[in-house]
Amino acid sequence: MKDRLKELELLLECDIEYTTEQSATRRSNHTVFPVDGYHFIVIGRKLSSTESKLVRYWLEKNITNESAIILEEGGYLQLSKLQRFPLNLWRVAFKENREDVLAILQSTFTKDVILEVSQNAFVILVSESPVTPAEVLSIIESEALTSIHIITGERVNQPEELHKAYLQLNQLNDLAKSLKQHSRVIRFEDLRFPMLLQSILRSQGKQTPNIINDSELEQTALVFFDHNLNITETAQALFIHRNTLIYRLNKLETMTGYDIRKFNDAISFYLSYLMHKMNKEIV
């Protein structure tokens, strides 16, 4: 306990005494916490309610590093010098060159907290990013010469949401995989709709609409959605003639009954497609 007190002293920036004296409970202008039946810790100033919660949490949880802020449910209480909200969590996972990656992140996110969540991943509490995730990716890959993946989460408005937001990053990663999105940058904004659907499916049980069993048509439909149902752009992206694209869309309509050139059919098909994919994942 005495070793750990140093951590708490640094956290609260004041002297802390570990004592058995019963008189400790009667000291004025101090805050006293019972540790067990015999010991007390005496903090050399009055604490705010958040700081008091933090100390109780610290006593219960044996927190050893800063990353508990997001790794544990009540870990946010460690954030005594809390940064600005709202913020976003960015998870940066890398293969090697940890020191270089950290140096780059510290130089880019000069005002944000960077937490180490594993040997190969940092989470950044980004309040206002000067660069986009894709730019961070290219800086790290070109400067630290290591492959990386970035997941950016939903907006976090208050400290209590931090742990949930951290768990959501893993969910986003799994969801992107199940939807065959292999981008090195995965953003909550792009998966907002599938996330919502996933939670509905999980709460309501499973249906399995058998939508499509043709990888070429599946890819065509996804690229068509990516290009906002624009025939010309989709044909260009797939490097096929627009007539070939129209032929494939007609074929999709014959197979599924959805003419995804029409907005309502596109929505219905996309929903069914997502449900199909997610049911597979849930099963």
Place this chain on the structure above:
Amino acid sequence: MAKVSLVNINKIYENGFHAVKGINLEIQDKEFMVLVGPSGCGKTTSLRMIAGLEGISSGEMIIGDQVVNEVAPKDRNIAMVFQNYALYPHMSVYDNMAFGLKLQKTPKDEIKERIDKAAKILDIEQLLTRKPKQLSGGQRQRVALGRAIVRKPEVFLMDEPLSNLDAKLRVQMRAELIKLHNSLETTFVYVTHDQTEAMTMGTRICVMNDGIIQQVADPKTIYNHPANMFVAGFIGAPQMNFFRGKVEAAGDGYVVNIDGTTLPLNQASGAKAKAKDKLGKELVIGVRPENVRMSDSGAGLKVKVEVTELLGSDLNVYFVLNGKHFIAKEDANKEIAFNQDLVVSFDPEKIHLFDPETEQSIL
């Protein structure tokens, strides 16, 4: 300086997707090799495998004389420039260029020497004290190139580095990159989906599709002698027209027959078709828009004009033949009207012939 060899390289992702299918490519020392193809063709994956950012499923990657399959990216002596060329926003241009060298623990004097030299090459000496937000798009791109140059790599790897620039700046930077390649005398491997970039910048071009190399050759050869219909259609704007027809002997020479209309074909092409036993058989006849001749009368295919596009120096004429759409490039001064009936013929020396089954050139 180094050459780069890809020997039977495969990349298969965890989900089974076969992104690169047994490619073989030798990039010569000091060469400017452009990998070009549509999105998803495997060009970026190939570049990332050269860098070591992507693992190799099978095959051998050789840089210089060393097999680098198991060599970490930072030990491959390469430098990368990406499309999203972000700079450290809080640092000066000098510090941005120095950052990578500091990570490598390069001595201060050497850092300064390398940055001064790179700044001179890129003509950004006067910008070294500025912050990124005080730079224009083109200047920022130069700084990003500077960051790569100061590493003194044996191979530069560039992944669509000009894609984020506007059209005018892109043309300007294209010329800058060619100059840079000439002055650095280093191997460049450059990925793009833009066939104009490929044609204008590459010493050689490697056209890829569906994880397979379609053709590797210098720009002229790629344009004039495409190996297959994919290359023929991908390289060149507007894209090559493809007609269905036959090659037939006619007297001492040869003709192409499209829907009963015959047009002359040069002797050499006809002879090759004959040697490959393709006379009288269904073929795909490829003609670039600039090799289509349009006239009011005479022998040829009777077509109807659909749309015309005046581009200043050229006039693109879209026409319909048997319900199919084609395009011709004409002189801008030619008067051609919407719905006009015209006769189309081809330059006999510039007709391409492809096997409709294999889509390979038979010339």
